[in-house]
Amino acid sequence: MALAGDSILVTPGSGATVATHTVSSKEHQVVMFADQTGHIWGSKPLYYFRVPFQVHVGAANTKHLDLFNADAALIVRVVSVLHIPDAITAVTGQMFDWQLARTTAVGTGGTALTAWLPDLNQTALDADITCRAKPTGGATSSTILTMWQMNSEETDTNSRLVASLGGYEAIPEPLRPINGGQGLVLRQNQGLQALQVTAASAGNSGFIVGFTVE
Numbered sequence: 001m002a003l004a005g006d007s008i009l010v011t012p013g014s015g016a017t018v019a020t021h022t023v024s025s026k027e028h029q030v031v032m033f034a035d036q037t038g039h040i041w042g043s044k045p046l047y048y049f050r051v052p053f054q055v056h057v058g059a060a061n062t063k064h065l066d067l068f069n070a071d072a073a074l075i076v077r078v079v080s081v082l083h084i085p086d087a088i089t090a091v092t093g094q095m096f097d098w099q100l101a102r103t104t105a106v107g108t109g110g111t112a113l114t115a116w117l118p119d120l121n122q123t124a125l126d127a128d129i130t131c132r133a134k135p136t137g138g139a140t141s142s143t144i145l146t147m148w149q150m151n152s153e154e155t156d157t158n159s160r161l162v163a164s165l166g167g168y169e170a171i172p173e174p175l176r177p178i179n180g181g182q183g184l185v186l187r188q189n190q191g192l193q194a195l196q197v198t199a200a201s202a203g204n205s206g207f208i209v210g211f212t213v214e
Contacts, residue, residue, distance in 0.1 A: 035177060037214065044212040045122040046079075047115045049131040051207040053086045056096065056152060057134075058201040065207050066107030066139040068191035071128035077183035078192055078211045079176065082167030085150050086204035087160045093153025096198040100170050102142040103191035107135025131209065139193055145184070146172055152203025167208065170194070183211070 019030040032040050051065045069076045081100060111133040115125045132139075148170060151159045162168050175181035186192060194207055 037182070039214070044214065046118050047125050047129075047211055047213065048118070049113045049115050049207075049209045051113065051131075051133045051209075053084075053089075053204040053206040054133060056196055056201050056203045056205065058199050060197060060199040061141070062196040063107065063110075063135050063139050064194045064196055064205060065131060065133055065209065066103060066110075066135045066191060066193045067129075067131045067186070067209055067211070068103065068106040068139075069129050069186040070106055070189060071126055072188050074126055074129065075214050076129060076186040076211050077214070078186065078209065079171065079183040080208070080210035081170040081192075081194065082208040082210075083148070083150065083162075083170055083194065084167035084206040084208070085152060085159045085163050086206070087154050087163035089204055090154055091152060091202045091204075093151055093156065093159075093202050094198075094200055095149055095151050096196060096200065096203070097147065097149055098170075099147045099195040099197055100145045101193055101195055102145060103139050103193050104142050104189065105138045105140040106130065106191065107132045107137070107139035107193075109136030109138075110134040126213065129213065139191065141193065141195070145192075146170060147197075150205070152200075152205075154203075167206075186211075 020027040021030050034040055083098065113131045113133060148168060153159065171184065173179060175183055177183060184192060
């Protein structure tokens with residue numbers, strides 16, 4: 001992770017040296033983009049949690065994942081939450097309502113997940129940043145951020161398309177960094193959860209959550 005350096009005055013023949021690239025015998029200045037936090041674009045390490053396919057539950061507002069930041073200093077920016085419907089397991093499916101919501105307490109129980117790193121040499125994820133699949137306690141819901149619907153029928157054309165493309169992106173488009181957004185920000189004692197709103201057990205879902213830490 002790197003912040004941009006100080007601004008400089010560029011005067012031909014004097015002053016600071018800037019990077020250039022030669023095209024058609026002419027020198028062109030090379031620039032590097034910074035994101036909204038001032039870090040050089042692409043310099044923040046990414047972390048991911050994968051929630052394996054797990055069965056839907058016949059209870060309203062079932063928590064399928066809980067990402068939580070308990071660290072006093074670190075800021076988590078969630079840049080991607082992919083919901084992947086199971087298009088293989090045969091079920092008599094139906095439409096499900098889903099929600100992405102903030103939480104005010106860490107989840108307990110369920111299955112603790114281990115983050116995977118795109119670069120095995122990058123800094124390990126801080127132990128105060130955790131994720132659980134189907135927490136059985138804690139993970140107190142707060143503000144509902146967004147909602148969507150997904151059909152759990154494995155033969156449904158739209159669901160099969162979503163599954164084959166790697167999932168439905170639940171982070172609103174304006175918040176995605178590729179569009180200049182800052183992601184969903186989680187400060188100390190703030191979390192994020194995916195809720196199965198519909199009370200039905202037909203089908204399975206998996207998730208992949210991507211985020212940066214600063």
